[in-house]
Amino acid sequence: MADRAGVTAQHRAMSAARGLALACHLPPTVAVTAFAVVLAALAGVPAGHCVLVAAAVLGGQLTIGWSNDRIDAARDARVGRRDKPIATGALDRVTVDRAIMIGLVATLGFSLSLGPRAAVANLIVVASGWAYNLGLKATWWSWLPYAVAFGSLPAVATLALPHPAWPAPWLVSAGACLGVVGNLTNALPDVVDDERTGVRGAPHRLGARWCLVLSSVLLLASTALAVFGPKEPPGVAGYVGLVIAVLLASAGCSWALNHPRAKATFYGLFAFVALQLALLAITSEHLR
Numbered sequence: 001m002a003d004r005a006g007v008t009a010q011h012r013a014m015s016a017a018r019g020l021a022l023a024c025h026l027p028p029t030v031a032v033t034a035f036a037v038v039l040a041a042l043a044g045v046p047a048g049h050c051v052l053v054a055a056a057v058l059g060g061q062l063t064i065g066w067s068n069d070r071i072d073a074a075r076d077a078r079v080g081r082r083d084k085p086i087a088t089g090a091l092d093r094v095t096v097d098r099a100i101m102i103g104l105v106a107t108l109g110f111s112l113s114l115g116p117r118a119a120v121a122n123l124i125v126v127a128s129g130w131a132y133n134l135g136l137k138a139t140w141w142s143w144l145p146y147a148v149a150f151g152s153l154p155a156v157a158t159l160a161l162p163h164p165a166w167p168a169p170w171l172v173s174a175g176a177c178l179g180v181v182g183n184l185t186n187a188l189p190d191v192v193d194d195e196r197t198g199v200r201g202a203p204h205r206l207g208a209r210w211c212l213v214l215s216s217v218l219l220l221a222s223t224a225l226a227v228f229g230p231k232e233p234p235g236v237a238g239y240v241g242l243v244i245a246v247l248l249a250s251a252g253c254s255w256a257l258n259h260p261r262a263k264a265t266f267y268g269l270f271a272f273v274a275l276q277l278a279l280l281a282i283t284s285e286h287l288r
Contacts, residue, residue, distance in 0.1 A: 019091030020099055022083070024065035028186070031270055032153070033058045038277050039157035043167075049160050052113050056122050057156065059107035063100050064129030070096050071133050075197035114160040121155035124148065142201030143183045150179030170229025171280075177222035178273065184211040184218075185256075185266040212256050212265075216249040219272050226279045241279045248272065 036057040040050050069076070069086050076087035085091035107126060111119035125148075132145035154167035154175050187194065187203035188211060195204055203211050223245035227238040234242075248271060256265040 016091065016095050019085035020066070020095070022085050023069040023091060023096065024062050025068065026065075027267065028182075029058070029061040029065050031273065032061050035273055035277070036153050036156055039154055039280070040160055042277075042280055043157045043161060045157060045160050046162070049114065052110055053118075053156060053160055056107060056110035056114060056119075057125070057153075059103050059110055060122060060126035060129070063103040063107060064126065064133065066096055066100050066103065067130060068133045070100070075193075075199070079193040079196055081193065114156070115164060117164050118156055118159035121152050121159055124152045125156065128152070137201050138199045140202050140205060142187070142203070143180045146179035146183040147176040148179070150182065151176035168229065170225045174222040174225040174229065174276065177218040177225070178269070178276075181215045181218050181222075181269055181272075182266070184215045185269055187211075188256075188265055189263050209257065212253050216253040219249050219269075220245055223272070223276060223279070226276045235282070237282055238279060241275060245272065245275060248275070 033054055037050055037054045040053045041047075045053065069084055070093065073084070073086040073093070076084040081087050086093060086096060107122070108119075111122045114122070128145040128149040132142065136142055136145055151172045152175075154171045158165050158167045183201070184203050184206075187201060188208055191204055191208070194200070206214070223242055227234045227242050248268075252265070252268050256268075259265065
């Protein structure tokens with residue numbers, strides 16, 4: 001009996017772990033964390049502090065993902081979302097609530113370990129995600145939390161330096177542009193389900209075509225900021241990066257117009273993030 005009870009407890013623990021992994025929106029959570037860590041490394045943050053940046057940002061992103069599925073559980077169940085473990089009952093709400101509380105405490109602790117300024121910047125990122133989950137997602141202002149969060153991520157990196165410094169304005173602007181694109185493209189695959197449950201954010205009101213056109217413009221603007229924002233004139237690599245961005249945006253927009261509900265549209269944003277990190281690596285001394 002004891003062995004059977006042990007096996008049952010282990011099974012429950014593994015099931016809860018799988019459910020939490022599914023409910024945290026893992027790909028964007030990992031991507032945002034990696035983006036923050038690479039920015040910190042490029043800004044010159046020591047390796048040990050980069051680990052703390054990773055922990056602080058990851059903790060916050062986990063709570064945002066979990067709270068999103070926790071708040072939307074009833075709506076997800078209503079439209080039959082089988083990929084949502086809370087909505088299907090595969091993950092109980094008590095477990096999620098405990099994970100969120102632990103995540104928030106850990107986020108606060110790791111954020112404070114970066115210093116008060118970096119802590120405030122990271123908590124702004126987290127608060128923005130929560131504001132989106134708690135209601136802004138269903139308004140014209142659904143893009144604003146994304147813009148604030150991604151615009152604040154560079155500050156988490158540069159303010160975590162031994163001698164804290166504010167990020168360059170062009171870097172904040174580039175991050176904000178990427179954030180708005182994140183909102184416009186992330187919502188497209190779920191437009192039909194969202195509207196059935198009363199969620200009508202900016203992407204729903206604009207429609208797929210305008211979302212994709214606007215996303216392409218903002219992606220090019222973000223890349224242009226990364227190329228022309230630093231004080232030194234762009235080199236050959238900068239112009240090559242800009243050309244690649246134009247080709248990616250054109251091809252991506254053309255493909256997405258025919259596949260507006262494909263999740264690949266959102267994941268394509270990661271390619272732009274990688275491109276811009278490569279451009280930032282060339283001008284890392286100008287990030288602040």
